[in-house]
Structure formats: C-alpha cells, structure tokens
Amino acid sequence: MSKATNFGRLLLLRHRHRGLSTSLNSRFQNRGSQDFRAADAERALQELTYQAERERMREREERIKAGLDVADLDAEEEEDYMGVNPLIEKLEKEKAKGDPPNLNRYEEATDSESEVDEVEEEKQMAKYEKISEKHEDLLDKFAKAETLDESFKLMKRIDKFEEKHFRLRPEYRVIGELMNRLKVAEGKDKFLLQVKLNRALRMVEWKDAFDPDDSSNYGVIQNDEVGSAVDRFAQAESEDEQEVSRGGGDDDELEFDDLKEKDNVLLEKLNELDKLLEQKLAELDHTFGKKGRLLEEEIKDLAEERNALTEQKRKPLYRKGFDVKLIDVNRTCKVTKGGQVIKYTAMLACGNYHGVVGFAKAKGEGIPEALQKAYAKCFQNLHYVERHEEHTIAHAIQTSYKKTKVYLWPASTQTGMKAGKTAQTILSLAGF
Incomplete structure (x- = not known):
C-alpha cells in the first residue's frame, strides 16, 4: 500500500469517525448537508489517491525503461514511516463491528470544555432523535393509511406535532401566508401583496445577516450594539446616505451660490443698460441732425451689448450627476x-x-x-x-x-x- 493511499484512507476514516459534539439547532440546520459533505470529502480523497498512484506508476515505468532498479520504490511503498497502518487497521475494525451511523456524524467545533455542556448537548440530541423518530413514524402511518378518516386523523396529529416541535419562525409563517394569498389575488391586490412579500423577504435576509446567535456572523457584529438587527441595518444605511448627501450637498450649495452671484451681477448690468437705453431713447425724441445720428449709434451699441449679455444668460446649465x-x-x-x-x-x-x-x-x-x-x-x-x-x-x-x-x-x-x-x-x- 502506498504512502498517499494510506494517508488518504486515514483522513477518510477520521472524517467518518468524528464524535458527537453539536447543539440541537446546529444539528437541525446541518442535518441535510452531512451526507453531501461526506460525499465531497470522499470524492476529493479518491482523486488525490488516484493522482498519487498514477505518479508512482509513471515514475516506476520511467525507471524500468531507463534500465534502473525499482526495488527502492517497492520498499518505500511498503514502508510505514508515518505509523498510520496500525491506526487504519484499528479504525477499520471499529467500523466493521461498531455503529455505522456514528461514523458519519458531523462534529461542530465548540469553545466549551465543560463536561456539563457536553452532557446537556447529548441529552438534547437524544431528545431530538426521539422527536424525529416519532415524526417519521407518524409520516409512515399516514402514507400507509387505508381510509380517508384515518388519513384525516393522522394529518391532524402530524400538524399538531409539527406545530409543537418543528414550529416555524413568525417571519416564515407570514411569508407563507402572503404566498397563499398571492396565488388567488388579482389586479391591485396582487401588486400590493408582491410589495409586502418583497419587504418580508428583505427583512428576513437582514435579520439573518445580523443575527448574533448565528456562528457565521462571528466578528461581524459587536457585542455592545443594542436594538434589533433590522433597526441597526436601517440605521447604518441611513447614516451612509446622510454622509453621502452631506458631502454632495456642500458641493451643490457652493455651486448654487456661485451661480446666484453670477446671476445677480448679470442682472445689475442689464438694469443699468436698460436705464441708459431709456434715457437715450428719451433724448432721441428731442435731438435731430448730426447729434441725433451719433445718439442712434450709441443706442445700437448699447442694444448689442445688452443682447450679448442676454445670450450669456441663455447658456444652458450643465448639471452634475446627469x-x-x-x-x-x-x-x-x-x-x-x-x-x-x-x-x-x-x-x-x-x-x-x-x-x-x-x-x-x-x-x-x-x-x-x-x-x-x-x-x-x-x-x-x-x-x-x-x-x-x-x-x-x-x-x-x-x-x-x-x-x-x-x-x-x-x-x-x-x-x-x-x-x-x-x-x-x-x-x-x-x-x-
């Protein structure tokens, strides 16, 4: 047996031989994914073992072609320099005569080293196994029921049992009720239910993302925070929006003030030109000859200057953020x-x-x-x-x-x- 094969088998058997050290909630959440994880680990170990064996065979063939001795490779293959063969044999014997389900149990790391906690977890686990066996028994009886009355009674018993032991969180019950109403809703009611359902789903996502009891959120949530998870999330979101609005608002106010000053200066110039034009036009009514022609030229120049200023005022406002x-x-x-x-x-x-x-x-x-x-x-x-x-x-x-x-x-x-x-x-x- 090669070194890679021995080591792969050791890891696989250790993975299957993990002890029972998990809480009721963790067991309930990870129960569906245990087989999947074990299958993935076994597949990965098989691939590693196959690659190592293929490399060993390739090296052996190259040596044979080159006319070299392969006795050292055979000796190395048989050598147990890591001392894993006795442990492998022991685990195989335990697997052969032990309880096979115990080898596939999932072990979750815990910070507690107290024996009292371990005993309490084992009690909870035993209680959960009894509940699950009872539930499976009820489902089996319901599937094998022969009459409608018997099926109806068993269905009521299963509903009461699930309501007592497998009660859903209030958020998920609300989402289920909304989905049931959405199936028969039409028109405006359907749109309102879709909006409510969207909000409920987002609330659940926020609550799960900021749940302090969830081990996956460790290090993300500070212990000194108070209030509900949704309130904290909404508060953080509003603070970010306020900071962005403050930063952008200062620039907008400065820009608005500059534009306002420019407009005020332009309006003052236009008012002055209007007063001059009114005076010149009043003088033109009583002025004739050479002085009248000079006055007309001055009026034209003032009108052209005023038109240039109005054209400057008509320039478009290229707004930021558009x-x-x-x-x-x-x-x-x-x-x-x-x-x-x-x-x-x-x-x-x-x-x-x-x-x-x-x-x-x-x-x-x-x-x-x-x-x-x-x-x-x-x-x-x-x-x-x-x-x-x-x-x-x-x-x-x-x-x-x-x-x-x-x-x-x-x-x-x-x-x-x-x-x-x-x-x-x-x-x-x-x-x-």
Missing part, C-alpha cells in the same frame, strides 16, 4: 431650385437616475449642431417622476401621443425591465 443618451437622429432632405437642403433632427434624453428626467428635440444643418442645440434644451426641460419603492411605478399606466400608445406595468425587483430600446433608455435614466 447622464445624457441619444434617442434618435433623423435626416431630412428638401429639394429646391438651388438644390437639395439637408437638415438633421436629433432627440436626446437626460436623467440623474433618481426620478428626474428630461428630453429635447432640435434641428440643425449638421449633426453636431443639432446635438448641441438638443443638449442645451435638454436641461431646460426637466420633469420629476415619482417612483414607488425607488424602483418601479405604483400602478399600471396607459397614455398616447398622436398614433403612439405606451403601456407601463409595475414589477418586482427580481423581474427587471422588459421594454423597447427607447423606453428602456428613458426609464433607466429616470431611475427605474
């Missing part, structure tokens, strides 16, 4: 006496993914010109769209524009968005 997507570009051609006149029409949509969306349509002699005009108009035509649960609409919507009809239906978060390319682009910009 994304712009191209919806459509259309090319039109008009035939005239002088030739063809080609124009382009561009439609753009913008949004901040948080309920604000805008769109604009503009024409131009070239595509860049049309896109620039539409980009400028896009931010001047913003609309707020109310979202339900921050991801969908509250109810079904139907609208039409000329010969086009649009239908929208709400859906859960797991469904995703199913729509055409144009509708999907606009809805995603709005935050759906």
Whole structure:
C-alpha cells in the first residue's frame, strides 16, 4: 500500500469517525448537508489517491525503461514511516463491528470544555432523535393509511406535532401566508401583496445577516450594539446616505451660490443698460441732425451689448450627476431650385437616475449642431417622476401621443425591465 493511499484512507476514516459534539439547532440546520459533505470529502480523497498512484506508476515505468532498479520504490511503498497502518487497521475494525451511523456524524467545533455542556448537548440530541423518530413514524402511518378518516386523523396529529416541535419562525409563517394569498389575488391586490412579500423577504435576509446567535456572523457584529438587527441595518444605511448627501450637498450649495452671484451681477448690468437705453431713447425724441445720428449709434451699441449679455444668460446649465443618451437622429432632405437642403433632427434624453428626467428635440444643418442645440434644451426641460419603492411605478399606466400608445406595468425587483430600446433608455435614466 502506498504512502498517499494510506494517508488518504486515514483522513477518510477520521472524517467518518468524528464524535458527537453539536447543539440541537446546529444539528437541525446541518442535518441535510452531512451526507453531501461526506460525499465531497470522499470524492476529493479518491482523486488525490488516484493522482498519487498514477505518479508512482509513471515514475516506476520511467525507471524500468531507463534500465534502473525499482526495488527502492517497492520498499518505500511498503514502508510505514508515518505509523498510520496500525491506526487504519484499528479504525477499520471499529467500523466493521461498531455503529455505522456514528461514523458519519458531523462534529461542530465548540469553545466549551465543560463536561456539563457536553452532557446537556447529548441529552438534547437524544431528545431530538426521539422527536424525529416519532415524526417519521407518524409520516409512515399516514402514507400507509387505508381510509380517508384515518388519513384525516393522522394529518391532524402530524400538524399538531409539527406545530409543537418543528414550529416555524413568525417571519416564515407570514411569508407563507402572503404566498397563499398571492396565488388567488388579482389586479391591485396582487401588486400590493408582491410589495409586502418583497419587504418580508428583505427583512428576513437582514435579520439573518445580523443575527448574533448565528456562528457565521462571528466578528461581524459587536457585542455592545443594542436594538434589533433590522433597526441597526436601517440605521447604518441611513447614516451612509446622510454622509453621502452631506458631502454632495456642500458641493451643490457652493455651486448654487456661485451661480446666484453670477446671476445677480448679470442682472445689475442689464438694469443699468436698460436705464441708459431709456434715457437715450428719451433724448432721441428731442435731438435731430448730426447729434441725433451719433445718439442712434450709441443706442445700437448699447442694444448689442445688452443682447450679448442676454445670450450669456441663455447658456444652458450643465448639471452634475446627469447622464445624457441619444434617442434618435433623423435626416431630412428638401429639394429646391438651388438644390437639395439637408437638415438633421436629433432627440436626446437626460436623467440623474433618481426620478428626474428630461428630453429635447432640435434641428440643425449638421449633426453636431443639432446635438448641441438638443443638449442645451435638454436641461431646460426637466420633469420629476415619482417612483414607488425607488424602483418601479405604483400602478399600471396607459397614455398616447398622436398614433403612439405606451403601456407601463409595475414589477418586482427580481423581474427587471422588459421594454423597447427607447423606453428602456428613458426609464433607466429616470431611475427605474
């Protein structure tokens, strides 16, 4: 027997020979996965053993081909330098005459070294085994029942037994009741039940993720925290949102203040120009000849300066956090006496993914010109769209524009968005 084979068999037998040291809850949770873990371990050990044996055979064949002696390999194979052969023989004898189910029991690590705890765990385990045997007996009788009355009585007994010994947590009972109602619900009631079911599932996930009694959460939850797990999760989430909003809010306030100052300065200049224009126009009514022409030129210069300032005021506000997507570009051609006149029409949509969306349509002699005009108009035509649960609409919507009809239906978060390319682009910009 090779070294790798011996060592693999030793690990496999030790894995099967683990003692019983687990609590009732851990046993109940891990009961379904014990066979799966044992099968995976056995498969992995078999693969390792096969690889080691194949390497040994390959080395032996190479030596034989090279004309070398293979006696040392045979001696090494028979040598038990780790001293595992006696232990393997002992475990095989125990397996042959012992209790086979005990070899497949799952052992969970525990920090307790007290014998009292071990005795208590063994009592709980014995109690659980009696309960499970009783439950299996009832199920067997129910499966072998011959009359409907007998089946009905056994079914009642099984329900009472499960209600007493295998009682579900209140969250799962609520989810089951919601799912039963959802099967027969229609219309608005169905949508409301889907929303409630989605919330219940998320609450259960949060509670499991922050359960201090769960060993998988060790090190994640601090002992000095108080309150329910859901409250802590919601509080942490709100704190993160407040920090983000504070950080972004300062930048937005500074930007808004700068824009406000610029607007105030621009309005003061426009007011001054308006007063000068009013004075010059009043003087023009009583001025003629050479002085009148000079006064007209001054009025034109003031008007041009005022128009330049108003054009500066009309520059679009490119907002932060907004994304712009191209919806459509259309090319039109008009035939005239002088030739063809080609124009382009561009439609753009913008949004901040948080309920604000805008769109604009503009024409131009070239595509860049049309896109620039539409980009400028896009931010001047913003609309707020109310979202339900921050991801969908509250109810079904139907609208039409000329010969086009649009239908929208709400859906859960797991469904995703199913729509055409144009509708999907606009809805995603709005935050759906």
